Amino acid sequence: MSGRDNKAIEGGLRTLAVHAGEAPDPITGASAPNLVMSSTFVTEEPGGFSAHDLSDDPGFLYTRWGNPTVQQLERKLCALENAEGCLCFATGMAAASGILFSVLSQGDHLIASDTNYAGVAELIRDTLPRMGIEISVVDTSDVANVSAAIKDNTRMIIIETPANPIMRLCDIAAISDAAHAAGDIKVVVDSTFATPVATRPLDLGADYVFHSLTKYIGGHGDAAGGAVLGSAEAIGALRLEAGIHYGGVLSPFNAWLIMRGCATLPLRMRAHEEGAMEVARFLEDHPKVTSVMYPGLASHPQHELAQRQMDNFSAMLTFQVEDGPALAERMAKDLQVIHYAVSLGHHRSLVFWMGTDDLMNTSFRLDGAQLDSFRAYAGDGVFRVSIGLEDGVDLCADLDRVLG
Numbered sequence: 001m002s003g004r005d006n007k008a009i010e011g012g013l014r015t016l017a018v019h020a021g022e023a024p025d026p027i028t029g030a031s032a033p034n035l036v037m038s039s040t041f042v043t044e045e046p047g048g049f050s051a052h053d054l055s056d057d058p059g060f061l062y063t064r065w066g067n068p069t070v071q072q073l074e075r076k077l078c079a080l081e082n083a084e085g086c087l088c089f090a091t092g093m094a095a096a097s098g099i100l101f102s103v104l105s106q107g108d109h110l111i112a113s114d115t116n117y118a119g120v121a122e123l124i125r126d127t128l129p130r131m132g133i134e135i136s137v138v139d140t141s142d143v144a145n146v147s148a149a150i151k152d153n154t155r156m157i158i159i160e161t162p163a164n165p166i167m168r169l170c171d172i173a174a175i176s177d178a179a180h181a182a183g184d185i186k187v188v189v190d191s192t193f194a195t196p197v198a199t200r201p202l203d204l205g206a207d208y209v210f211h212s213l214t215k216y217i218g219g220h221g222d223a224a225g226g227a228v229l230g231s232a233e234a235i236g237a238l239r240l241e242a243g244i245h246y247g248g249v250l251s252p253f254n255a256w257l258i259m260r261g262c263a264t265l266p267l268r269m270r271a272h273e274e275g276a277m278e279v280a281r282f283l284e285d286h287p288k289v290t291s292v293m294y295p296g297l298a299s300h301p302q303h304e305l306a307q308r309q310m311d312n313f314s315a316m317l318t319f320q321v322e323d324g325p326a327l328a329e330r331m332a333k334d335l336q337v338i339h340y341a342v343s344l345g346h347h348r349s350l351v352f353w354m355g356t357d358d359l360m361n362t363s364f365r366l367d368g369a370q371l372d373s374f375r376a377y378a379g380d381g382v383f384r385v386s387i388g389l390e391d392g393v394d395l396c397a398d399l400d401r402v403l404g
């Protein structure tokens with residue numbers, strides 16, 4: 001049987017996406033990864049069953065602790081993010097809550113982006129204060145706001161770049177430098193919109209990066225999942241508390257599907273970006289469109305940061321028109337190629353209307369300068385578009401039909 005070691009593969013991102021974490025099955029020689037659904041594993045060495053008995057390489061005991069198929073995905077993601085450790089979760093929200101609850105304690109202070117994924121925004125605003133965690137919600141697109149918010153008890157800064165839904169960016173290296181100069185403050189980056197093809201936050205100085213695997217990494221809209229990556233020590237602690245004790249771990253079947261998606265991630269991101277650029281340029285030239293935000297366009301206010309921090313501009317863009325709600329109604333009825341649906345990062349293009357007032361009342365609740373900054377990107381509301389893998393010309397024709 002081949003002597004391949006699935007930890008040792010080296011190469012470019014495309015080679016890693018295909019091979020990292022996987023190896024032919026040592027018994028059968030199967031080239032594709034096995035799907036191991038077993039929830040328990042037979043042991044030859046009687047041992048303890050508390051999470052605190054976990055040794056460095058305990059083998060497999062029970063699937064909530066670790067599973068061979070999930071481990072293959074975790075190793076592949078480590079290779080893509082250049083991380084020592086990875087823990088997969090049932091969803092991106094399970095990854096976010098796992099990291100927040102396991103690192104923060106009562107009396108700690110958290111600095112969070114004022115604009116991010118709605119579920120994360122609401123978890124931070126509504127749940128953490130109830131647990132005695134102090135929060136400051138600031139516009140993290142300016143590192144000066146982050147520095148000004150740091151206090152003696154600040155323990156974590158959580159950012160998202162590009163940020164849902166307005167495509168505003170944060171400078172990961174500058175925020176990490178500011179955090180670490182001020183003390184033992186962990187920087188956590190939600191990199192779901194960027195993917196490791198665009199940005200590797202750990203290489204830029206962040207302590208943790210997390211993803212909703214439901215989006216680009218899985219890539220096909222058929223498997224929910226999440227992942228947190230960081231140092232071996234940090235992920236070991238996370239596995240013990242968030243994985244084994246909170247229990248929201250990834251199912252092996254979803255890991256297997258997401259790993260299959262991973263193999264084509266670098267190629268898909270290239271095609272996603274190409275389609276997004278074509279649609280973004282079409283929208284910029286369209287007389288009914290009043291604004292387009294795409295990090296790949298020279299007109300994006302942070303295009304220079306995008307060029308510096310992103311090797312791929314991904315395929316999330318927003319645009320505005322005079323009467324958004326009316327266009328949303330036409331889209332829901334008349335789009336033929338693009339699906340009018342939430343979520344993103346799939347091979348199918350998706351679009352959804354995000355009204356500013358609605359977002360302010362529910363998820364973000366901003367006022368003053370923070371609301372002004374949000375409106376500079378989003379006006380009264382945006383269409384958030386996730387460009388899939390269809391022909392750009394067909395996507396433009398579909399949008400042209402409903403724009404009128």
Ligand SMILES: *Cc1c(COP(=O)(O)O)cnc(C)c1O
Binds near residue numbers: 091164211212224344
């Ligand atoms: C979807 C998403 C999440 C949450 O992930 P789920 O898999 O839906 O739980 C978190 N952050 C971002 C940026 C997302 O797009």
